[in-house]
Amino acid sequence: MMKLRSSPPSPFGRKIKIAMVMLGLKDRIEVVDANTADPADSLRGQNPLGKIPALILENGDVLYDSAVILEYLDHLAGGSKLFPAGEARFAVLRDQALADGIMDAALLRVYEKRFKQPHYRDPAWDAYQGEKVARGLAYFEQHMPATPGSAADVDAASLTLACTLGYLDMRFGDGWRANCPKLAAWLQAFEAAVPAFADTKQPAAPVPDDAAVDLK
Known part of the structure; x- marks a missing residue:
């Protein structure tokens, strides 16, 4: 299962959580809270910038930031759902x-x-x-x-x-x-x-x- 590192107040994380529902992907992604202020949080090893959201894929690769993650989720859902084709x-x-x-x-x-x-x-x-x-x-x-x-x-x-x-x-x-x-x-x-x-x-x-x- 993929993991989304985020925190409840983050607007960037919020749009990913909403997209997960809209695209029918919620059951494939576990949301794991992150503490961006804590040096011991594993987030800094997952995203060198220490920023959220970060999406950990099943193969261990990590995607960030929210715009990139949205593109990936759209791809998983078959494409052209959140990003129209053409001009x-x-x-x-x-x-x-x-x-x-x-x-x-x-x-x-x-x-x-x-x-x-x-x-x-x-x-x-x-x-x-x-x-x-x-x-x-x-x-x-x-x-x-x-x-x-x-x-x-x-x-x-x-x-x-x-x-x-x-x-x-x-x-x-x-x-x-x-x-x-x-x-x-x-x-x-x-x-x-x-x-x-x-x-x-x-x-x-x-x-x-x-x-x-x-x-x-």
């Missing part, structure tokens, strides 16, 4: 990359509080990452993905976007919705169409100003 594939890859980039910027904002003492934090750096998030959301608000009627309508880009918005809700609250009402409505429709999205939802957990350690 349309590149728009999906582009929008997946943008949604992943928003998640990266949001994570960096979390890390600024999680790993740095208050006197070392840089408000300008935090604002810089926040502007990336705002520009990315503004793009999707103007270039809305199709509203899924069921999980069969979801591609890699829309799956990644939903997990991005879910992560913003968890760590930063729902303030983004005021400027992105169409995206907010789209996310509600996505959750109704993809039961695994609700099943993987984590409770809101903003990082406090005095946070020192918190798992990704």
